[in-house]
Amino acid sequence: MARGLFSRAWMTKSYYFQARLSYVRLKYLFFTWLTVFVGSWVVYVQYSAYTELCRAQECSDSICDKYRRGVIDGSACSSLCDKGTLYFGRCLSTKPNNQVYMSSWGELDTVIKCQLGDVLHYELGEELEPRREATLFDKPTRGTSVEKFKEMVSNHLKAKVGEHANLPSLVTLILSFADSNKDGQISLAEAKSAWALLQLNEVLLAVVLQDREHTPKLLGYCGDLYVVERVPYTPLYGLSLPWPLEPWIPVGLRHSMDQWFTPSWPRKAKISIGLLELVEDIFHGTFGTFLMCDMRPNSFGYTNRHDLRLVDGRRVVPEEAFRLAMVSQHCEDDEDCVYGIDCRTSCDRTERRCTGKVTQPNLARACLALKDYLLRGAPAHLREELEKQMYACMGLKGSNEQMEMEHSLILNNLKTLLWKQISHTKDS
Ligand SMILES: Nc1ncnc2c1ncn2[C@@H]1O[C@H](COP(=O)(O)OP(=O)(O)OP(=O)(O)O)[C@@H](O)[C@H]1O
Ligand SMILES: [Mg+2]
Numbered sequence: 001m002a003r004g005l006f007s008r009a010w011m012t013k014s015y016y017f018q019a020r021l022s023y024v025r026l027k028y029l030f031f032t033w034l035t036v037f038v039g040s041w042v043v044y045v046q047y048s049a050y051t052e053l054c055r056a057q058e059c060s061d062s063i064c065d066k067y068r069r070g071v072i073d074g075s076a077c078s079s080l081c082d083k084g085t086l087y088f089g090r091c092l093s094t095k096p097n098n099q100v101y102m103s104s105w106g107e108l109d110t111v112i113k114c115q116l117g118d119v120l121h122y123e124l125g126e127e128l129e130p131r132r133e134a135t136l137f138d139k140p141t142r143g144t145s146v147e148k149f150k151e152m153v154s155n156h157l158k159a160k161v162g163e164h165a166n167l168p169s170l171v172t173l174i175l176s177f178a179d180s181n182k183d184g185q186i187s188l189a190e191a192k193s194a195w196a197l198l199q200l201n202e203v204l205l206a207v208v209l210q211d212r213e214h215t216p217k218l219l220g221y222c223g224d225l226y227v228v229e230r231v232p233y234t235p236l237y238g239l240s241l242p243w244p245l246e247p248w249i250p251v252g253l254r255h256s257m258d259q260w261f262t263p264s265w266p267r268k269a270k271i272s273i274g275l276l277e278l279v280e281d282i283f284h285g286t287f288g289t290f291l292m293c294d295m296r297p298n299s300f301g302y303t304n305r306h307d308l309r310l311v312d313g314r315r316v317v318p319e320e321a322f323r324l325a326m327v328s329q330h331c332e333d334d335e336d337c338v339y340g341i342d343c344r345t346s347c348d349r350t351e352r353r354c355t356g357k358v359t360q361p362n363l364a365r366a367c368l369a370l371k372d373y374l375l376r377g378a379p380a381h382l383r384e385e386l387e388k389q390m391y392a393c394m395g396l397k398g399s400n401e402q403m404e405m406e407h408s409l410i411l412n413n414l415k416t417l418l419w420k421q422i423s424h425t426k427d428s
Contacts, residue, residue: 054091059099059114063225071137072196073189075180076220076227079105086220086227088112098314102230109230110219113202135224137192149191150175156198161288162320170208170287174198177207180221196224202313208287214278215310231309234301236271237262237373255372258297265377266425267306269418272370274308275300276415279362282316283407289319291358293340295365297373315340323356357399363407367393367414374418382421389414 064081066072079086089102092111099114115135140149154171161167178186178194186194197203203226206218216229238258241249249257262268282290292299294315301311310316317325322339331337331347337354338344342365345355371390378386393410396403 052096053093055099055116056088056101059116063223066223070189072193072223073187074193074222077222080222105227110227111230112227114225135196137196139195140191142188146186160321161318164288166286173207193221193223197221201317205313205316209281212281214274214308231301231311232304234311235298236300238297259372259376266422268373269422270306271302271308272374273415273418275366276411278310279366280411290316291319291322291343292316292362293343295342295369297369326354327356329354359397361396361407363411364394364396386417
């Protein structure tokens with residue numbers, strides 16, 4: 001009897017143990033399957049995002065094909081397509097239409113920027129730029145004389161920068177830029193490349209500011225692909241965190257984290273002076289005023305000598321082009337009147353059209369971008385005055401004469417204040 005009871009208890013126990021074992025096994029199997037499933041999904045998403053974002057081969061094939069057919073020409077064509085001395089490196093793109101790659105051109109560390117047509121099934125990211133069609137290189141047409149091309153360029157620039165006393169010299173600059181092999185003539189293929197490049201804000205700005213030092217040098221081009229100097233340190237400041245972490249970090253902490261790992265204060269002061277100089281160069285500059293409509297820190301970088309460089313000039317637009325774009329924009333309220341990231345105008349509610357005047361000048365937005373960067377670690381005796389000037393700067397509004405006077409006053413004050421602090425250090 002006792003033996004029967006014992007064996008029954010043993011059987012129940014063993015049955016229970018086996019059931020538990022298969023339950024654990026099932027659980028283990030389920031979690032393994034889940035991990036494999038989620039893992040492969042993440043790999044797939046990453047891979048498909050990468051293949052949409054990074055299409056170096058497509059860039060080079062499409063440009064070289066047109067170069068070989070004689071449609072386009074430029075100073076980088078032979079290195080890219082014949083000699084193989086210009087090649088694509090790590091992909092830096094964050095949007096599929098805007099292809100950016102680290103590259104090497106002989107001894108030089110460079111960056112290639114290439115325009116590709118749309119990826120139709122790409123839905124992430126905000127819609128900031130007009131969706132780009134693949135460039136056709138259909139202008140100017142065969143038979144266009146140099147005089148006619150000059151007129152085309154002149155009219156195009158007039159529409160972009162407005163009637164301007166220095167327009168003829170800008171046209172001359174563009175024509176000499178179009179003559180890529182410097183043989184004194186502009187071939188049809190060179191003209192087609194120059195025309196396509198002229199449609200890009202960043203290229204126009206690089207030509208306009210070629211003698212200044214705050215934009216990376218434009219080293220060469222082929223069609224609408226162009227090569228610029230590589231800027232060793234980007235962005236200006238800020239940490240990039242893995243996206244699943246981002247929503248969990250409070251805004252205040254995020255702002256202070258962005259200021260970690262920045263250079264010493266005198267170096268930050270030198271970099272900031274660079275941004276102030278860039279703002280000065282394009283405010284009523286030789287070819288008019290340009291608006292910087294993306295003042296985020298990732299639009300800027302700096303060199304080993306702590307000289308500021310603008311790494312993304314796609315949203316730097318001539319004031320006239322900005323005005324034309326805004327007045328044709330429909331609006332319900334002021335929030336509808338934003339260009340790029342941070343150029344705002346107001347909404348004329350009776351006409352339901354945006355007005356054409358930017359509400360804040362570049363300088364005010366530059367100071368906003370620099371405020372925490374400059375104030376953190378500033379010498380104690382300077383802090384109060386610096387803070388005062390920064391707030392006065394951020395408060396600049398409108399575009400009347402009074403604002404212009406305050407603009408130049410604040411710009412000078414800030415530059416002098418910073419220079420005084422660093423002129424005796426080796427960083428200057
Ligand atoms: N001349 C350059 N030297 C070094 N890095 C550069 C240069 N030009 C661009 N980059 C880098 O290439 C990357 C991609 O630039 P891009 O402007 O296309 O992306 P983004 O600023 O992240 O996005 P978006 O401007 O479209 O909102 C950025 O990390 C930028 O720092
Ligand atoms: Mg950018």
